[in-house]
Amino acid sequence: MTAPAPTTLRLRRERVPAVLVLEDGRSFHGQAYGAVGETFGEAVFNTGMSGYQETLTDPSYHRQVVVMTAPQIGNTGWNDEDDESRRIWVAGFVVRDPARVPSNWRSLRPLDEELATQGVVGISGIDTRALTRHLRERGAMRVGIFSGPALADEQALLSRVLQAPEMKGADLCAEVATTEPYIVPAVGEKRFTVAAVDLGIKAMTPQRMAERGIEVHVLPANSTVEDIYAVNPDGVFFSNGPGDPATADHQVAVMQGVLERKTPLFGICFGNQILGRALGFGTYKLKYGHRGINQPVQDRTTGKVEVTAHNHGFAVNAPLDKVSDTPYGRAQVSHVCLNDDVVEGLQCLDTPAFSVQYHPEAAAGPHDAAYLFDRFVDLMAGAPAARTTAGS
Numbered sequence: 001m002t003a004p005a006p007t008t009l010r011l012r013r014e015r016v017p018a019v020l021v022l023e024d025g026r027s028f029h030g031q032a033y034g035a036v037g038e039t040f041g042e043a044v045f046n047t048g049m050s051g052y053q054e055t056l057t058d059p060s061y062h063r064q065v066v067v068m069t070a071p072q073i074g075n076t077g078w079n080d081e082d083d084e085s086r087r088i089w090v091a092g093f094v095v096r097d098p099a100r101v102p103s104n105w106r107s108l109r110p111l112d113e114e115l116a117t118q119g120v121v122g123i124s125g126i127d128t129r130a131l132t133r134h135l136r137e138r139g140a141m142r143v144g145i146f147s148g149p150a151l152a153d154e155q156a157l158l159s160r161v162l163q164a165p166e167m168k169g170a171d172l173c174a175e176v177a178t179t180e181p182y183i184v185p186a187v188g189e190k191r192f193t194v195a196a197v198d199l200g201i202k203a204m205t206p207q208r209m210a211e212r213g214i215e216v217h218v219l220p221a222n223s224t225v226e227d228i229y230a231v232n233p234d235g236v237f238f239s240n241g242p243g244d245p246a247t248a249d250h251q252v253a254v255m256q257g258v259l260e261r262k263t264p265l266f267g268i269c270f271g272n273q274i275l276g277r278a279l280g281f282g283t284y285k286l287k288y289g290h291r292g293i294n295q296p297v298q299d300r301t302t303g304k305v306e307v308t309a310h311n312h313g314f315a316v317n318a319p320l321d322k323v324s325d326t327p328y329g330r331a332q333v334s335h336v337c338l339n340d341d342v343v344e345g346l347q348c349l350d351t352p353a354f355s356v357q358y359h360p361e362a363a364a365g366p367h368d369a370a371y372l373f374d375r376f377v378d379l380m381a382g383a384p385a386a387r388t389t390a391g392s
């Protein structure tokens with residue numbers, strides 16, 4: 001018997017009913033998209049008009065059900081080049097109007113086929129604008145997507161959503177990070193060695209460093225200070241990653257060991273939250289987070305505004321209007337989101353360390369913030385301006 005053509009499979013799935021049930025009882029009815037079945041996670045929305053392949057494969061989305069606000073998704077299909085990690089991590093995918101036929105010179109297969117192959121349950125045909133407004137008003141919350149020919153009644157589905165774990169307090173880095181160290185070689189002449197602690201690293205991050213002559217030693221999430229210094233690094237990096245930064249006690253202690261040794265240090269996203277905690281600041285959960293590729297951020301050390309890629313549901317609680325005294329010397333908020341004044345970057349003034357809450361690797365997203373990788377290089381090169389004021 002020959003297997004049905006992908007188009008036939010897709011048309012069959014489109015006839016399968018699906019329902020999305022939020023933990024506050026609101027529900028949306030649509031059709032199955034990707035795998036048929038059920039899934040649970042934290043409902044969040046992403047405002048990117050493009051870059052769904054990078055979003056789906058970003059390990060920071062582990063355990064999150066991502067709602068795309070752009071109405072048409074899947075138009076450019078799926079390729080074997082743009083993955084940010086080894087698999088799709090989102091717990092579920094929510095779209096309004098999926099492409100029936102992808103069209104792009106790099107596309108190898110349709111998005112819904114890839115979702116189905118990787119077992120990712122999605123829903124299509126729902127009012128994603130109404131859902132996004134609901135999440136903005138009520139905040140990110142738990143959700144379930146259920147699809148199949150015979151769905152249970154909504155009250156029963158809701159009680160299952162309420163049993164799913166919350167994102168607050170979730171310790172997830174070790175579930176996504178590499179278990180074995182590996183090396184991303186420098187492109188061209190090698191200038192520096194960096195130990196990069198993988199908390200859910202995106203592939204483009206070591207790539208952006210390699211392009212600048214850095215040999216990147218990617219290390220598991222539970223690496224110790226000794227593991228880091230065993231690679232004899234010129235700089236240390238802490239990556240993005242899923243879950244609640246309040247759970248990352250081990251990584252905070254390791255980073256404090258790096259700060260004590262005054263090795264040049266750079267952190268992105270989860271890495272920024274860990275630097276915040278290492279300096280003695282707290283972290284908190286945002287109401288609905290920042291996810292997309294069009295977020296305005298001001299670099300307060302230069303005054304410049306950049307349009308940036310974000311994916312964070314937590315943030316650092318640090319004073320915006322003063323330099324703080326920390327156990328590692330003076331520190332300040334270097335970057336701030338112009339939409340809501342959320343802390344988007346930290347900079348130590350007496351230790352060569354800095355971090356940003358957003359994504360200078362820009363996968364996907366604008367390249368405005370690529371200069372941050374150059375700042376890291378300057379720190380490792382011992383540029384005096386970089387060491388004392390990092391660009392002010």
Ligand SMILES: NC(=O)CC[C@H](N)C(=O)O
Nearest residue numbers: 060240241269270313314
């Ligand atoms: N992309 C990230 O590193 C996200 C960090 C953290 N999990 C948050 O949601 O805020």
